[in-house]
Amino acid sequence: MEFSFSPEEQKLLEEVRAFIKAETTDALLAESEELGHIYGGKEGRKFIKKFASHGWLTPNWPAEYGGLGTSATVAFAIREEMARAAVPLIFVAAHMAGPTIMHFGSQEMKDKWLLPIARGEVEFCLGYTEPQAGSDLAALRIRAVDKGDYFLLNGQKMFNTHAHVADYHWLGTITDPDAKKYRGMSLMIVDLKSPGIDIRPMVTMAGWQTNEVFYEDVKVPKENLVGELNAGFFYVMHALDYERMFPLAIYARLVDEVIEYARNTTVDGEPLARNPVVRQKLAQLKIEIAANRHLYYRLAHMLDHGQVPNYQASMQKLFATETVQHITNTAMEVLGMFGLLKKGSKWAVLAGNTERYYRTSVVETIYAGTSEIQRNIIALRGLELPRK
Amino acid sequence: MNYDLNEEQKMIKESAHRFLAEACSSDFVREMIEDEKGFTPEFWGKMAELGWMGLPFPEEVGGAGMTFLDLAILLTEMGYYCVPGPFFSTVVLGGLTVLEAGNDEQKSRILSEVAAGKRILTLAWLEEGGTWSPEGIRLRAESRDDQFLLSGTKLFVPDAHVADTIVVAARTGDAPDEISLFEVDANAPGVDITLLDTLAGDKLCEVVFNNVKIPGANLLGKEGGAWPVLNNTLLKAAVGKAAEMDGGSQKALEFAVGYTKERVQFDKLIGTYQAIQHHCANMLMYADTGHFLMAHAAWKIAEGLPFEEEASMCKAWVSEAHRKLVALAHQVLGGVGFMEEHDLQLYFRRAKTAEVAFGDATFHRERVAQAVGL
Ligand SMILES: Cc1cc2nc3c(=O)[nH]c(=O)nc-3n(C[C@H](O)[C@H](O)[C@H](O)COP(=O)(O)OP(=O)(O)OC[C@H]3O[C@@H](n4cnc5c(N)ncnc54)[C@H](O)[C@@H]3O)c2cc1C
Numbered sequence: 001m002e003f004s005f006s007p008e009e010q011k012l013l014e015e016v017r018a019f020i021k022a023e024t025t026d027a028l029l030a031e032s033e034e035l036g037h038i039y040g041g042k043e044g045r046k047f048i049k050k051f052a053s054h055g056w057l058t059p060n061w062p063a064e065y066g067g068l069g070t071s072a073t074v075a076f077a078i079r080e081e082m083a084r085a086a087v088p089l090i091f092v093a094a095h096m097a098g099p100t101i102m103h104f105g106s107q108e109m110k111d112k113w114l115l116p117i118a119r120g121e122v123e124f125c126l127g128y129t130e131p132q133a134g135s136d137l138a139a140l141r142i143r144a145v146d147k148g149d150y151f152l153l154n155g156q157k158m159f160n161t162h163a164h165v166a167d168y169h170w171l172g173t174i175t176d177p178d179a180k181k182y183r184g185m186s187l188m189i190v191d192l193k194s195p196g197i198d199i200r201p202m203v204t205m206a207g208w209q210t211n212e213v214f215y216e217d218v219k220v221p222k223e224n225l226v227g228e229l230n231a232g233f234f235y236v237m238h239a240l241d242y243e244r245m246f247p248l249a250i251y252a253r254l255v256d257e258v259i260e261y262a263r264n265t266t267v268d269g270e271p272l273a274r275n276p277v278v279r280q281k282l283a284q285l286k287i288e289i290a291a292n293r294h295l296y297y298r299l300a301h302m303l304d305h306g307q308v309p310n311y312q313a314s315m316q317k318l319f320a321t322e323t324v325q326h327i328t329n330t331a332m333e334v335l336g337m338f339g340l341l342k343k344g345s346k347w348a349v350l351a352g353n354t355e356r357y358y359r360t361s362v363v364e365t366i367y368a369g370t371s372e373i374q375r376n377i378i379a380l381r382g383l384e385l386p387r388k
Numbered sequence: 389m390n391y392d393l394n395e396e397q398k399m400i401k402e403s404a405h406r407f408l409a410e411a412c413s414s415d416f417v418r419e420m421i422e423d424e425k426g427f428t429p430e431f432w433g434k435m436a437e438l439g440w441m442g443l444p445f446p447e448e449v450g451g452a453g454m455t456f457l458d459l460a461i462l463l464t465e466m467g468y469y470c471v472p473g474p475f476f477s478t479v480v481l482g483g484l485t486v487l488e489a490g491n492d493e494q495k496s497r498i499l500s501e502v503a504a505g506k507r508i509l510t511l512a513w514l515e516e517g518g519t520w521s522p523e524g525i526r527l528r529a530e531s532r533d534d535q536f537l538l539s540g541t542k543l544f545v546p547d548a549h550v551a552d553t554i555v556v557a558a559r560t561g562d563a564p565d566e567i568s569l570f571e572v573d574a575n576a577p578g579v580d581i582t583l584l585d586t587l588a589g590d591k592l593c594e595v596v597f598n599n600v601k602i603p604g605a606n607l608l609g610k611e612g613g614a615w616p617v618l619n620n621t622l623l624k625a626a627v628g629k630a631a632e633m634d635g636g637s638q639k640a641l642e643f644a645v646g647y648t649k650e651r652v653q654f655d656k657l658i659g660t661y662q663a664i665q666h667h668c669a670n671m672l673m674y675a676d677t678g679h680f681l682m683a684h685a686a687w688k689i690a691e692g693l694p695f696e697e698e699a700s701m702c703k704a705w706v707s708e709a710h711r712k713l714v715a716l717a718h719q720v721l722g723g724v725g726f727m728e729e730h731d732l733q734l735y736f737r738r739a740k741t742a743e744v745a746f747g748d749a750t751f752h753r754e755r756v757a758q759a760v761g762l
Contacts, residue, residue, distance in 0.1 A: 001397075001457060002390035003684050073389050259762060279757035280750060286760050287681075287701045287753070294391075294680030301391040315673055372662075378672055379665030383645050386659040 009074055016056055016078050020085045023047055029086060036208035036360070037089050037250070040123040040165030044088040052120035057094050060303075065102065065110070066118025072303035076245065076296060083249035092124040092162055093117040097170045100187070100239045104227035113189070125162035125192065127171040127213065128236065130155070135373050137172070138181045138233065142215060144173040144188065151175075151188065151225075153196075153218040159367070163199045163211040168192060176230050185232035189224040206360040244313040244368065245299055246320035248292055251327045254357055255285045257350050258331045272334065281330050288323045295319055311382025318374035321364035328354070328361040391680070396454075397461050404465035407438060412469040414731050420472035421589030425550050427473025436505025441479060445487060450500035455690035456624065460631040460682065467635030470734050474508050474547035474591075480628045481546070482509025485555050485621045489569050489609035498553065498571070510551040512542035512572075512595055513618060520622060520747050522565040522615045527597065529558035529568060531611075534604040536560075536570065538578075538597040548574060548593035549581050555608065556597070557618055565615040569608040576600050588737035623696060624689055626703040626746035630682040633710040633742050636735045637675040640713055643732050644668060644720040651722075658720075667716045674709035681705050697759035704752035707743040714739045 005013065024047070031043040039048060051057060052066075060075040061067025068074075082089045098117045101109055116122045133139035142155025153173060163169070169190040176184035192199070196218040201209045227235055259282055262272040272278050295316040299309045331354045332339040343352030365371045379385045393401065411431060420426050435441065444459045445451025459479070466475065479502065486498050486509070501507035518524035527540030538558055548554055551574045560568040572579065578600040584592045609617055645668055648659030658664050685702040688695035714736050718725045725732045743749070 001393065001683055001687050003687050005389065259760060262762060273762045276754070279762050280753045282762060283704070283753040283756035283760065286756055287705050290684075290698075290701050291677040291681055291705060294684065295677065297389050298391050298676075298680070301389060305392070311672070312676075315669075315676060318669075319673055319677065372666070375666040375669035376662065378669035379659075382672055383668050385645065385648050385665050385668060386657040388656070388660055 005073075005077065009071075009077065012070070012074060013077055013081065015054075016081050019051065019054070019056075020081060020087065023050060024085060024087060032086060032088050033356075034208060035088070035165065036161070036204075036206060037086065038162050038165065038208075039088040039091045039094075039120075040162050040167075041088070045120065045123075048088060048120040052118060055118070057091070057120050058098060058118040061098070061102070061114070061118055065114040071300070073297065073300040076247070076300040079245070080247040080249045080296075083247040084253055086250050086253070089247070089250070090161075092126045092166065092170055093122055093168075094120070096126060096239055097124045097189075100235050101226065103238065104231075104235055106227075108223065109226065122168060123162060123166045124168045124170040124189070125160050125166035125211075125213075127157050127160050127163075127169045127190075129157065129159045131158050135370060137236065138185070140172055140174050140185055142171075142173045143177065144175050144186065144220065146175070147219075150222060151220045153190070153215045153220055155215050157213040157215075159202065159210050160213050161210040163192060163213050164201065164209060166192060169197075169213065172232055172236060175232075179230060182233045184230055185236075186229050187226040187232040187235050188220055189226065190218065190220050194218050194220070204363065206356070206363065240369070241308055241310060241313055244309075244317050245296060246292075246317055246364075247296060248289065248320045248324055248327075251324045251357065251361070252289045254331055254350075254353060255282065255289065255327055257353070258282065258334050261350060262334060267336075278334055281333070285323075285327050285330055288319075288326060292316070292320050292323050311378045314369070314374040314377040315382070317369060318365075318371050318378070322371065324361045324364045328358040332358050391683075393461065397458055400454075400458055400461050401465060403438070404440075404462055405468075407434070408465060408469040408471065412471055414734075417470045417472055417734060424583070426547070426589075426591045427550070432473060433505055435475065436503075439503075440475070441505050442499070442503025444479065445483065445499045445503055449496045450503040452503075456627075457683070457686040457690040460628065460686035463628050463631035464635040464638075467632030467738075468639050469635070470731075470738060472590075474510065474550055476625075476628065476632075477510040477547040477551065478502055478508050480625050481511035481621065482551075482553065482555050484624055485511055485569065485617065486571075486608065488620060489614060489617045490571075494571065494608060507553060508547065508551045509553050509555060510545055510547050511555045511557075511621070512545040512548065513557040513622070514544045515540070515542060518543070520619075520751065522567050525557050525559050525567050527556070527558045529556075529560050529570060529602070531560070531604075536602040536604065536607070538570070538572065538600040538602055540597055542595040542597070543592075544584075545593045545595045547591050548595045549583050549591060554579075554595065557614060560612050563612075566612040567614045567618065568611050569614040569617065570602050571606040571608055572597075572600065572602055576602075586741070588734075588741040590738075590741060622746050623699040626752070627682060627685045627689065627695075627699050629742045629745050630678070630702050630706040631686065633706050633739065634675075634679050634682050636738060636742075637671075637678060637710050637713050640717040640732060640735050641668075641671050641675055643725070643730075644671060644717040647721050647724075664720055667720050671713045671716050674713040678702075678706040678709045678713075697756060700747075700752040700755035700759065703747055704749045704756060707749040707752070711739045711743055 028043040031041045055068040058067045059070040060072050144151040144153050171190050175186040196216045198214040200212045265272045302309045338349045339354050341348040439452050442451035443454050447453040529536040554572045554574050556570045556572045578598040580596040582594045651658045681702040685698040688698050
């Protein structure tokens with residue numbers, strides 16, 4: 001066992017940190033916040049393209065596809081740095097679509113997409129969820145009909161978050177409606193500027209937007225099919241095992257800010273930091289953050305040792321997101337009335353971040369697989385509890 | 389970063405698993421709970437033959453020269469099997485204290501006998517008003533000519549009734565942390581030991597010292613300077629306890645998961661019910677997080693790095709996680725788990741015992757608060 005980074009890894013991380021520090025602008029942070037830290041905005045693209053030119057967006061990809069051939073551990077550590085800096089950190093192309101293309105795409109597809117993805121030149125939008133298909137992804141309805149030299153698509157997606165800022169849709173669509181559950185879905189890449197696509201905002205309680213995406217007679221070239229026809233469900237599950245990972249560093253930073261606040265704030269004649277209850281609560285958060293970090297780096301360790309994370313990825317997602325809600329709620333408690341003040345409000349503390357994170361954190365245990373779904377996976381796949 | 393055990397550690401784990409499966413059956417554990425001594429010389433002798441007693445001590449004193457992480461792995465297996473007897477008292481509490489505080493002569497004399505399985509140690513530190521603070525240590529050691537006179541009462545001293553040597557923390561001055569450590573012969577005149585009846589049937593004792601005469605040469609370390617050593621040992625012991633709990637968590641999880649695959653209610657295996665599945669998922673989450681926080685702290689100790697923050701994080705988390713895990717196992721097992729006959733109750737008892745030992749979650753969270761600048 002070894003719980004530290006090697007000197008070379010540390011050096012690389014120093015460089016990443018220095019770059020982020022030097023290149024982060026107020027405009028970038030404002031945009032990142034407004035978009036809920038997804039990639040695709042104007043400032044984000046400017047920053048990430050430069051960042052990616054060092055190979056840091058996809059560090060563990062091979063050099064021929066724009067990576068540095070590093071370990072997954074390094075890739076995870078870089079993501080932690082990005083999260084801590086609150087720059088864009090939710091990437092569909094680099095973190096979800098790209099690895100799937102690498103594993104299952106044809107050579108032509110790899111040649112076409114991987115380098116632009118690694119360079120941050122294109123962003124995708126995750127297109128799985130539909131009104132009737134949330135946790136139950138196999139209930140998709142959006143239909144792709146084979147028309148010989150193209151697919152013709154009709155249907156509706158919902159909660160497709162990057163759609164308004166991304167270039168392409170990473171779309172789960174039904175290609176065989178008569179097949180048994182899980183056997184009739186395919187993945188394809190769709191240009192979001194294609195005629196017949198209508199993107200409509202759905203505004204969240206966090207302030208940022210996700211989208212409905214309507215497809216009406218949209219033509220998609222055959223070459224945009226990912227891997228085999230009707231194998232989409234398998235690819236999606238596979239991608240989740242590889243890509244389900246939550247660096248909660250953005251919230252970890254909030255904890256450090258609240259600790260600082262507690263040290264510098266006097267309530268009823270005593271520094272908050274002396275209040276034993278406050279001390280207990282904040283210490284507990286630090287402990288949970290430390291525990292999560294192990295679950296997070298265990299995933300990297302497994303990838304680096306040729307294993308595919310399975311229930312371990314679910315556990316990390318589950319633990320991280322429940323910790324996130326514990327963090328935001330505790331931060332609100334410690335701040336008391338001041339926690340209610342929004343950014344820009346007179347008397348706001350910690351830049352009004354706590355109020356915003358408190359709202360945002362609600363969705364963490366819901367999207368990318370709810371906590372219930374993660375527990376199902378841990379029990380059924382991890383512990384092999386009986387299905388019937 | 390690397391989350392795998394190395395070859396040597398895998399070997400420790402496997403050989404301990406194999407040996408204990410045979411030598412430490414549920415019947416044996418239950419007998420030892422009833423037994424006044426709490427262990428048998430045969431069992432003790434076999435563990436010594438395997439080299440366990442000297443595992444973390446340097447080779448010069450007859451030890452195996454292995455690390456604290458290696459020891460933690462062994463303790464995990466011991467926790468899995470509810471190993472009875474004074475191993476923890478001897479090797480972790482007494483042994484590591486002597487190793488840190490003792491001079492060369494004391495170390496080689498005491499630890500070589502420990503390693504050979506010929507000497508049982510324990511550590512006496514808690515008292516009636518005692519918490520984990522030097523102020524809690526009231527028992528006095530008065531310096532007289534070239535000896536010390538010990539008077540006072542120690543509580544919750546594990547395995548004192550079978551120990552050859554009790555390492556005693558005593559007050560040698562009025563400043564709050566003027567604490568010294570002494571090597572005390574458990575059979576010396578004036579030492580009076582009473583076994584206390586406890587939740588888990590582990591052997592905690594009251595030890596009364598009535599003007600016990602201690603040769604000056606039995607002072608371990610500097611007079612009045614023992615607090616940092618004691619504090620260090622207790623933190624290591626906290627991590628060691630967490631390792632035992634790690635093993636206990638594995639066992640409780642096995643009880644629960646195994647049961648979900650055989651118990652039928654409403655014509656279905658109970659494991660098909662989502663409430664049960666989620667209990668099990670939560671158990672695994674407690675087990676994995678606890679394991680990693682424990683291993684990280686043990687690794688820090690093994691590497692000679694500062695370990696205070698990690699050790700307290702570990703004990704704070706594992707103390708609660710393990711108790712909750714065992715409680716969930718009880719829930720999954722239904723009435724069967726409440727029966728004396730089922731071994732889960734052994735783990736329930738030990739979980740609470742380990743939780744309060746060497747500082748509970750609240751205590752260690754306060755230490756974490758200090759470490760993170762609060
Ligand atoms: C802000 C936001 C952004 C999103 N971004 C994207 C995106 O970019 N792309 C995309 O494709 N999707 C996205 N999603 C969709 C997200 O993945 C789904 O919301 C999520 O999977 C849950 O589906 P649902 O909301 O339909 O809830 P439901 O599936 O209807 O769940 C409702 C409740 O039932 C429970 N439940 C459902 N099934 C089970 C079961 N088998 N066992 C136990 N409990 C169960 C759930 O846990 C939950 O508590 C986003 C969602 C939100 C809110």
